[in-house]
Amino acid sequence: MKWLARIFNKRSNWSIPYLIFLLIFVVLPLVLIFIYAFQDNSGEFSLVNFRKFFASPEDANTFVYSIGIAIITTLLCLILGYPAAYILSNKKLCRSQVMVLLFILPMWVNILVRTLATVALFDFIRIPLAQGALIFGMVYNFLPFMIYPIYNTMSKMDHSYIEAAQDLGANPVTVFRKVVIPLSMPGVMSGIMMVFMPTISTFAIAELLTMNTIKLFGTTIQENINNGMWNYGAVLSLIMLVFILAMEVFSDKKEDSTSNDGGLI
Amino acid sequence: MSHLKDDFIIEVNHISKNFGSKCVLDDVSISVKRGEFVTILGPSGCGKTTLLRLLAGFGNADEGEIKINGEDITNTPPHKRPVNTVFQRYALFPYLNVYDNIAFGLKLQKIQEDEIDMRVRKALKMVGMIDYEWRDINSLSGGQQQRVAIARAIVNRPQVLLLDEPLAALDLKMRKDMQMELKEMHKTLGITFIYVTHDQEEALTLSDTIVVMSEGTVQQIGTPMDIYNEPKNSFVADFIGESNILNGTMIKDKLVSFLGHEFECVDSGFGENVPVDVVIRPEDVYLLNNTSSGMFTGTVQSCIFKGVHYEIVVLTENGYEILIQDYNAFEVGSEVGLIIKPVDIHVMEKERTCNTFIGKMIDKTHVEILDTSFLCEEMEGIEGGEKVKVEVPFDKIDLMDNEDEGNLLGDVRFILYKGNHYHLTVRTETGENIYVDTHDVWDNRDLVSVRIPHEDLKITLL
Numbered sequence: 001m002k003w004l005a006r007i008f009n010k011r012s013n014w015s016i017p018y019l020i021f022l023l024i025f026v027v028l029p030l031v032l033i034f035i036y037a038f039q040d041n042s043g044e045f046s047l048v049n050f051r052k053f054f055a056s057p058e059d060a061n062t063f064v065y066s067i068g069i070a071i072i073t074t075l076l077c078l079i080l081g082y083p084a085a086y087i088l089s090n091k092k093l094c095r096s097q098v099m100v101l102l103f104i105l106p107m108w109v110n111i112l113v114r115t116l117a118t119v120a121l122f123d124f125i126r127i128p129l130a131q132g133a134l135i136f137g138m139v140y141n142f143l144p145f146m147i148y149p150i151y152n153t154m155s156k157m158d159h160s161y162i163e164a165a166q167d168l169g170a171n172p173v174t175v176f177r178k179v180v181i182p183l184s185m186p187g188v189m190s191g192i193m194m195v196f197m198p199t200i201s202t203f204a205i206a207e208l209l210t211m212n213t214i215k216l217f218g219t220t221i222q223e224n225i226n227n228g229m230w231n232y233g234a235v236l237s238l239i240m241l242v243f244i245l246a247m248e249v250f251s252d253k254k255e256d257s258t259s260n261d262g263g264l265i
Numbered sequence: 266m267s268h269l270k271d272d273f274i275i276e277v278n279h280i281s282k283n284f285g286s287k288c289v290l291d292d293v294s295i296s297v298k299r300g301e302f303v304t305i306l307g308p309s310g311c312g313k314t315t316l317l318r319l320l321a322g323f324g325n326a327d328e329g330e331i332k333i334n335g336e337d338i339t340n341t342p343p344h345k346r347p348v349n350t351v352f353q354r355y356a357l358f359p360y361l362n363v364y365d366n367i368a369f370g371l372k373l374q375k376i377q378e379d380e381i382d383m384r385v386r387k388a389l390k391m392v393g394m395i396d397y398e399w400r401d402i403n404s405l406s407g408g409q410q411q412r413v414a415i416a417r418a419i420v421n422r423p424q425v426l427l428l429d430e431p432l433a434a435l436d437l438k439m440r441k442d443m444q445m446e447l448k449e450m451h452k453t454l455g456i457t458f459i460y461v462t463h464d465q466e467e468a469l470t471l472s473d474t475i476v477v478m479s480e481g482t483v484q485q486i487g488t489p490m491d492i493y494n495e496p497k498n499s500f501v502a503d504f505i506g507e508s509n510i511l512n513g514t515m516i517k518d519k520l521v522s523f524l525g526h527e528f529e530c531v532d533s534g535f536g537e538n539v540p541v542d543v544v545i546r547p548e549d550v551y552l553l554n555n556t557s558s559g560m561f562t563g564t565v566q567s568c569i570f571k572g573v574h575y576e577i578v579v580l581t582e583n584g585y586e587i588l589i590q591d592y593n594a595f596e597v598g599s600e601v602g603l604i605i606k607p608v609d610i611h612v613m614e615k616e617r618t619c620n621t622f623i624g625k626m627i628d629k630t631h632v633e634i635l636d637t638s639f640l641c642e643e644m645e646g647i648e649g650g651e652k653v654k655v656e657v658p659f660d661k662i663d664l665m666d667n668e669d670e671g672n673l674l675g676d677v678r679f680i681l682y683k684g685n686h687y688h689l690t691v692r693t694e695t696g697e698n699i700y701v702d703t704h705d706v707w708d709n710r711d712l713v714s715v716r717i718p719h720e721d722l723k724i725t726l727l
Binding site for chain 2: 160163164168
């Protein structure tokens with residue numbers, strides 16, 4: 001039994017089960033995507049599927065359109081979420097935790113259930129399901145992911161910065177512009193990532209909310225893979241992954257210059 | 266009259282402030298002369314920071330008014346007040362560099378770029394931080410951040426600079442250096458400084474005037490010399506410097522008795538045979554190896570080297586412990602003679618000589634004081650409901666650990682060693698003070714059970 005004790009004594013060994021899980025379900029699929037993307041149907045190395053993507057305007061257009069929808073959704077979430085987070089974190093304006101809970105509560109409901117409810121709602125008030133419904137549904141689904149990180153940063157904000165600014169002659173508007181906004185930037189950045197990344201790859205919501213009339217990039221990937229076009233699907237996935245990775249690196253660089261106490265939790 | 270009034274830059278009149286049911290400031294009045302260096306001194310929780318925040322405009326007073334330059338600013342928001350604050354934890358904006366932090370206030374005033382530049386550089390020079398203007402705030406040490414915080418405040422040329430324990434986070438050496446620099450800065454700038462601290466040495470070093478506060482009230486206002494040499498009450502005497510505070514009796518003018526002896530002193534006007542508190546500073550007691558030439562004698566209990574002097578505890582022949590500072594060491598256990606000069610004896614009026622409570626009779630044998638019913642000696646002709654005054658001597662009250670043994674609960678708020686016993690202030694749950702003389706050792710904030718024996722209640726009808 002000594003060997004067992006030795007394994008458990010070393011704290012880092014505890015991560016072994018997780019590492020195995022990570023290898024099988026995260027690293028291996030990524031490697032497979034990478035390999036599949038650089039193969040043709042017969043398994044030979046080739047760039048034919050990349051050429052196919054850049055040659056087919058339909059898929060490239062879907063990609064650009066998806067980015068556009070994601071940007072609009074993120075912007076709307078920011079416009080709606082920032083004031084909400086500000087009000088929630090302000091003890092004078094919002095005295096009870098119940099309000100905070102009401103905003104966070106939708107996060108606890110399954111995303112598909114919420115989307116189906118949105119579909120039912122649009123049907124009920126007889127608004128045709130199209131791009132408008134899509135954006136509404138996405139904003140509705142992802143708004144809590146924007147509010148929560150910003151609320152978190154704001155409620156942890158040291159009040160003495162605000163007092164210092166007031167002391168130096170800043171009126172309430174200036175305090176908001178020159179202190180609250182810069183100090184809440186880490187929360188805003190992480191909110192943007194939390195909303196932008198899932199919206200760009202979403203497909204189920206788009207299918208349900210537009211009755212399949214609007215195609216997002218996620219749908220394109222799913223269709224290709226469902227139809228057995230593994231290599232082309234892998235290329236599309238890889239392109240999206242690289243794009244998201246680039247976004248992440250870009251936002252990390254910006255975040256470094258401010259502070260690092262944002263985050264969801 | 267109006268000419269005299271102009272002399273004061275700040276007038277605080279009868280300010281009171283409550284947080285919930287807790288009274289933080291109770292009828293505080295202070296006047297500050299233009300160009301003065303005023304220190305608000307007191308232990309933590311005495312309301313000094315709250316007072317400073319009211320001056321800066323953070324929070325509103327419940328009662329009273331604050332005037333700056335004769336103008337009522339009680340309800341003026343902070344950004345419209347001619348004051349700037351150096352915050353305890355600096356509160357420098359982490360997303361701005363040193364230069365932009367200092368220029369923050371000037372940019373808001375829409376001052377021209379080249380003048381901002383000139384003034385920021387001048388402020389940096391004043392705090393000794395030239396060449397640091399483009400540094401990131403987080404890359405600075407605590408002392409450097411402190412300097413930037415001061416520069417950020419003085420660059421706006423406020424009429425009053427408020428400093429909230431600005432040196433509390435620095436180490437001793439750095440603190441001493443900064444004290445000197447602050448004093449120098451005060452001289453150069455010529456503006457009024459209001460400085461909050463709990464460090465009595467800092468207050469004595471820096472200030473023109475010290476305001477000693479305790480429990481939300483002003484205890485004494487005076488120059489450092491006044492406060493040290495002529496403390497108004499036992500709290501001030503105990504809080505400022507080391508001191509021996511003893512019970513005494515003023516026999517007649519210029520003759521006081523304490524430690525079981527009669528001493529000549531310089532105080533007069535107290536009356537004859539009046540109980541008083543006597544303050545003797547440790548450096549004012551002279552020790553002699555020769556017992557016969559002393560005014561009285563004692564035995565050395567301990568002798569500790571403190572750097573400049575030795576700190577010696579002597580037990581006098583009458584059983585009092587006295588703290589003494591002397592440049593010479595004395596052997597523990599040796600007999601010594603002691604001399605106290607008349608000018609070094611400071612006599613203070615006693616704030617009280619026994620506990621006085623106002624209450625009412627419940628019936629012939631019960632009285633209600635401190636929201637508690639007490640058994641008392643039977644009183645004739647009582648129907649209940651009469652208002653009475655109840656007096657209890659300090660030494661008749663017992664304090665106990667066991668909560669059930671006493672009549673009511675309280676916590677120890679202030680401990681004063683009187684040479685051979687402790688004089689405690691016990692705060693009851695209803696917020697009233699009970700004063701107790703005891704030989705037992707209690708700690709500050711100890712929860713105690715208070716028992717008042719019924720035979721010691723002296724009741725008089727009002």
